[in-house]
Amino acid sequence: MADSKPPRENPPEAPAPDGWSGRFGEPVAALVKRYTASVDFDRRLAAVDIRGSLAHARMLAAVGVLSADDLAAIEGGMETIRAEVERGDFPWSRELEDVHFNIERRLTSLVGDAGKKLHTGRSRNDQVATDLRLWLRESIDALIDGLTALRRAFIGLAESHAATIMPGYTHLQVAQPVTFGHHLLAYEAMFARDAERLRDCRQRVNRLPLGSAALAGTSFPIDRERVATELGFEALCGNSLDAVSDRDFAVEFTAAAALTMTHVSRFAEELAWWTNPRFAFVALADRFCTGSSIMPQKKNPDVAELARGKTGRVTGHLVALLTMLKGQPLAYNRDNQEDKEPLFDTVDTLADTLAIMTDLVAGGLNVNASRMREAAAESHATATDLADYLVRKGVPFRDAHEAVARAVRHAEQGGVELSALPLVELQSFAPEIAADVHAVLTLEGSVASRNHPGGTAPDQVRAAIAAARRALDSKPG
Numbered sequence: 001m002a003d004s005k006p007p008r009e010n011p012p013e014a015p016a017p018d019g020w021s022g023r024f025g026e027p028v029a030a031l032v033k034r035y036t037a038s039v040d041f042d043r044r045l046a047a048v049d050i051r052g053s054l055a056h057a058r059m060l061a062a063v064g065v066l067s068a069d070d071l072a073a074i075e076g077g078m079e080t081i082r083a084e085v086e087r088g089d090f091p092w093s094r095e096l097e098d099v100h101f102n103i104e105r106r107l108t109s110l111v112g113d114a115g116k117k118l119h120t121g122r123s124r125n126d127q128v129a130t131d132l133r134l135w136l137r138e139s140i141d142a143l144i145d146g147l148t149a150l151r152r153a154f155i156g157l158a159e160s161h162a163a164t165i166m167p168g169y170t171h172l173q174v175a176q177p178v179t180f181g182h183h184l185l186a187y188e189a190m191f192a193r194d195a196e197r198l199r200d201c202r203q204r205v206n207r208l209p210l211g212s213a214a215l216a217g218t219s220f221p222i223d224r225e226r227v228a229t230e231l232g233f234e235a236l237c238g239n240s241l242d243a244v245s246d247r248d249f250a251v252e253f254t255a256a257a258a259l260t261m262t263h264v265s266r267f268a269e270e271l272a273w274w275t276n277p278r279f280a281f282v283a284l285a286d287r288f289c290t291g292s293s294i295m296p297q298k299k300n301p302d303v304a305e306l307a308r309g310k311t312g313r314v315t316g317h318l319v320a321l322l323t324m325l326k327g328q329p330l331a332y333n334r335d336n337q338e339d340k341e342p343l344f345d346t347v348d349t350l351a352d353t354l355a356i357m358t359d360l361v362a363g364g365l366n367v368n369a370s371r372m373r374e375a376a377a378e379s380h381a382t383a384t385d386l387a388d389y390l391v392r393k394g395v396p397f398r399d400a401h402e403a404v405a406r407a408v409r410h411a412e413q414g415g416v417e418l419s420a421l422p423l424v425e426l427q428s429f430a431p432e433i434a435a436d437v438h439a440v441l442t443l444e445g446s447v448a449s450r451n452h453p454g455g456t457a458p459d460q461v462r463a464a465i466a467a468a469r470r471a472l473d474s475k476p477g
Contacts, residue, residue: 033094038337041344042099043092046085048134049099050078052127055230056210057118063221065120073114077107099131100124121222123214125244125332130210132339134231136253139347140202146354147195147260148472151188153362155472158184159465163458165443166281166372167381174379177446180372182456185464190263192471197256205249208233212240215331245331247321250343254318257350258311264353265311268304275301280371285364288356303356310349317342373443380408380418382441385449386426386433389440393432403430 028036054075061071081103084090096102108115158181168178208231211217211224217240224236237243274281284301292298320342324335383404390400404418407429411418419441426433439445451457454464 033097036097036334036337037094038098038340039092039094039096039102042128042340043102044344045099045128045131045135045340046090046103047082048131048138049103049127050082050085052130052134052210052231053103053118054078055227056122058230059223059227060117060120060220062226063223065220066114066117070114070117073111074107074118077110077115080110081106098124098128100127121213121218121220122210123212123244125214126209126212126240128336129212129237129244129246130208130231132343133205133207133209133233133249136249136343136347137202137205137232139351140198140205140253143257143347143350143354144195144198146351146358147191147198150354150358150361151191151195151468151472153358154184154188154191155465155468157361157365158182158188158461161367161369162461162465163447164367164369164372165376165447167376167378168456174375174381176384177376177381177443178456179447179458179461180367180369181458181461181465185461185468187263187267188468190266191260192468194256194260194263197259198253201249201252201256203234204252206232206234207237208235209237209243209246212237212243215241215244241331245328245333245336247325247336247339250339251318251321251325254314254321254343254346257346258315258318260350261307261311261314261353264357265308267357268307271304272301272308275299275304279375280368281375282368283366284360285366288360288364303360307353307357310353314346314349317346376443377417377419380411382443382446383408383418385440385446386418386437388449389437390430390432395430395432400430 057066057071057074060066061068066074081090084106090102091106092102093105096105104115104119107118160181161184162179162181164180165177166180166183167174168176168183208224208228210227211222228234228236237246271282271284273279275284284299284303286299288301288303289299290302291300321339324338328335386407387397387400387404390403391397395403407421407426408418410425410429411421414421419438423433423435423437426437440449447456447458449457451460453460
């Protein structure tokens with residue numbers, strides 16, 4: 001008869017990180033424990049850690065490393081842990097250092113020896129890399145959705161103002177008239193590129209490191225392709241050394257996020273200008289503003305200013321990640337623990353910023369179209385149109401440019417706009433000017449003349465809006 005052993009009523013716990021299985025002769029100092037612990041922030045990886053562990057366990061069972069009973073015990077224990085995490089009553093412990101040891105210790109306390117077998121064929125090095133990629137992949141998907149919502153908000157506002165005239169600027173000086181819808185679509189184009197970058201980045205995020213173990217792979221007969229399929233990875237990390245030490249995907253994502261925040265910041269800067277009474281192009285809904293502790297009349301564009309400031313925060317995270325990587329030899333080094341807080345905060349900051357800016361653009365802007373038009377009528381905004389008019393009359397462009405420049409100087413000395421000069425005075429600078437010139441110098445005539453793809457003419461703005469909507473509808477996100 002086969003030997004049988006009674007089950008242990010109280011299975012021994014897995015070895016704690018403190019002491020590292022007898023390798024060290026003294027416990028880790030209390031300050032070192034606090035300094036090295038990451039569970040306070042990496043616990044947010046718990047859900048993906050459980051998913052990755054279950055895929056690993058099922059693979060081990062499929063190749064015969066784990067028994068069916070062990071797998072069933074692990075699956076049951078992990079379901080209990082998942083529920084505890086979701087309810088918020090999982091017994092997190094800083095003594096256990098990180099999310100991985102916390103979950104492993106809890107699993108072992110629930111199912112005994114089966115829990116100790118789960119880590120067969122893997123290391124925390126490939127485990128955490130897998131967790132981080134799973135978490136970031138989901139975050140990228142959510143951020144692309146956020147960008148889609150923001151782009152739709154810009155498109156909707158642009159449609160309402162396809163023919164609203166405002167001054168276009170270069171060097172923050174009035175340059176030429178444009179439509180407000182055209183101006184808004186410039187931001188939609190920026191955020192469209194941001195979504196493209198995130199989709200492209202996602203492909204490199206979505207590669208499986210698990211199976212690389214500590215750095216050299218494992219001697220167990222693992223099936224990495226099976227794990228990749230279960231977890232939805234598109235490919236395997238091809239080199240075990242690179243797989244456990246690579247954080248390029250985190251840097252690349254944070255670079256894309258920093259650029260997205262930079263685009264938000266540019267818009268936020270314009271909001272700060274536009275809400276100033278000297279511009280008065282827009283007014284922000286009260287929910288996006290605060291007042292002053294001393295000046296009762298103030299209505300400050302705080303959301304815009306904070307978005308501008310938080311852009312520096314995300315850019316700082318990018319620099320931190322680059323600096324973290326720059327001195328690391330192969331393979332894994334503990335420096336990589338410092339990847340999580342910058343990455344987590346980047347995702348949180350960008351997600352919140354996209355959500356609040358979407359609300360602002362969709363329903364928080366009161367546009368003062370008459371003030372925009374008044375501003376566009378200042379500073380000789382149609383001077384280029386007069387030069388183009390002369391070119392169509394046969395005047396070489398450089399001669400036309402010089403003639404209009406002299407006419408502008410004359411108008412300024414007289415304290416009037418170029419468009420207000422009498423015909424006879426305009427003809428003194430270029431005899432080719434005829435009575436039809438005043439139609440050219442109107443704001444509506446100026447914007448309507450830019451009637452080509454990418455131009456500011458209202459018809460082109462409406463066409464660009466339709467194209468942007470089609471693009472979003474054909475490729476959600």
